[in-house]
Amino acid sequence: MKVSSKGEYALRALLLLGTHQGKVLGIQEISDKTLVTVHYLEQLLLQLKKLGYVTSKRGAKGGYMLQREAEEINIGAVIRDLEGPLSPMACASITQYEPCPLEEGCQLKPLWSLVRDTIAFVLERTTLDDLLQNRITKLEGGDFIVGKRTS
Amino acid sequence: MKVSSKGEYALRALLLLGTHQGKVLGIQEISDKTLVTVHYLEQLLLQLKKLGYVTSKRGAKGGYMLQREAEEINIGAVIRDLEGPLSPMACASITQYEPCPLEEGCQLKPLWSLVRDTIAFVLERTTLDDLLQNRITKLEGGDFIVGKRTS
DNA sequence: AAGTAATCCTATCAAAATAATTGGATTTAA
DNA sequence: TTAAATCCAATTATTTTGATAGGATTACTT
Numbered sequence: 013m014k015v016s017s018k019g020e021y022a023l024r025a026l027l028l029l030g031t032h033q034g035k036v037l038g039i040q041e042i043s044d045k046t047l048v049t050v051h052y053l054e055q056l057l058l059q060l061k062k063l064g065y066v067t068s069k070r071g072a073k074g075g076y077m078l079q080r081e082a083e084e085i086n087i088g089a090v091i092r093d094l095e096g097p098l099s100p101m102a103c104a105s106i107t108q109y110e111p112c113p114l115e116e117g118c119q120l121k122p123l124w125s126l127v128r129d130t131i132a133f134v135l136e137r138t139t140l141d142d143l144l145q146n147r148i149t150k151l152e153g154g155d156f157i158v159g160k161r162t163s
Numbered sequence: 164m165k166v167s168s169k170g171e172y173a174l175r176a177l178l179l180l181g182t183h184q185g186k187v188l189g190i191q192e193i194s195d196k197t198l199v200t201v202h203y204l205e206q207l208l209l210q211l212k213k214l215g216y217v218t219s220k221r222g223a224k225g226g227y228m229l230q231r232e233a234e235e236i237n238i239g240a241v242i243r244d245l246e247g248p249l250s251p252m253a254c255a256s257i258t259q260y261e262p263c264p265l266e267e268g269c270q271l272k273p274l275w276s277l278v279r280d281t282i283a284f285v286l287e288r289t290t291l292d293d294l295l296q297n298r299i300t301k302l303e304g305g306d307f308i309v310g311k312r313t314s
Numbered sequence: 315a316a317g318t319a320a321t322c323c324t325a326t327c328a329a330a331a332t333a334a335t336t337g338g339a340t341t342t343a344a
Numbered sequence: 345t346t347a348a349a350t351c352c353a354a355t356t357a358t359t360t361t362g363a364t365a366g367g368a369t370t371a372c373t374t
Contacts, residue, residue, distance in 0.1 A: 013164055013282055015251040016332065020271065027270050047264060052334060058351070071342025072348040087274065100166040113198060119178050120171065122299035123238065123289060130281045131164055138274060148273035167361065203363060209322070222371025223319045
């Protein structure tokens with residue numbers, strides 16, 4: 013159930029750009045602060061650019077900045093764009109469903125669907141701005157997670 | 164955020180054994196019903212045996228059966244035993260935490276922790292028996308997933 | 315007691331996904 | 345004009361995962 017370092021690195025870069033909105037950050041500076049190699053960042057940022065998350069400025073004093081507002085950058089979408097479906101199994105994916113020969117009567121699919129839904133719920137309700145503002149609420153003893161709404 | 168086919172295959176085998184409790188199932192039969200190759204199943208079942216989930220009977224008419232009651236087999240534990248931590252990132256893992264150089268002040272870790280907690284919550288509250296009884300409740304429009312308890 | 319059918323078990327190989335590297339082309343500020 | 349930076353395609357390396365091979369051991373059956 014891993015998020016690859018690709019996703020982690022991309023989010024680190026987006027967070028850094030988010031904390032310096034309006035400024036152009038060079039790739040070297042991003043590398044220093046995220047601990048990701050310059051070349052690997054290059055690939056990542058290029059991809060993030062094609063996906064519409066960042067813009068770049070070429071040439072001397074060039075670099076990268078966020079293309080959208082931090083509130084408009086959905087973490088679930090970022091991870092999905094970079095790593096594929098959030099679902100733990102393709103049979104339970106909404107965005108890239110693939111059939112499975114055992115599917116009918118499968119006793120696992122409901123579980124995978126539930127896992128997909130909970131992961132998607134958590135990630136899709138979170139924006140880059142939420143992360144920047146430390147607006148993620150840790151689960152604590154009294155929290156509930158899954159169940160029927162009571163009111 | 165994938166579950167590997169290793170975990171899927173292992174759960175398929177456990178489910179099949181669970182539907183025939185008390186009976187010894189040959190590896191060929193398990194292969195036929197789970198669509199996993201005999202040799203790969205051999206490896207998996209050997210591992211499941213070492214982990215205490217199944218027992219085997221050698222020789223002619225040999226095969227496998229569950230070692231524990233289906234209610235005592237926790238799906239979260241199975242996946243963890245076979246694939247490692249449920250956490251999407253090592254920095255948020257409870258069972259196999261690993262430090263990260265960016266950890267203090269990291270704005271991502273709270274998110275990874277939340278994801279870990281929700282995945283663990285869903286998987287650890289589910290037993291093999293729950294799957295066998297189709298006792299997994301799909302999320303529907305009116306369901307809630309994460310939040311503070313209101314009463 | 316022999317034969318056969320099955321698990322056991324180690325070792326190795328293959329494939330896929332992920333991460334990192336290389337090398338140059340292009341653009342822009344100074 | 346030069347230097348600093350992004351752009352971009354291609355390649356290589358690493359890791360994880362999945363599959364295969366081959367023989368040793370066990371136990372049922374005749």
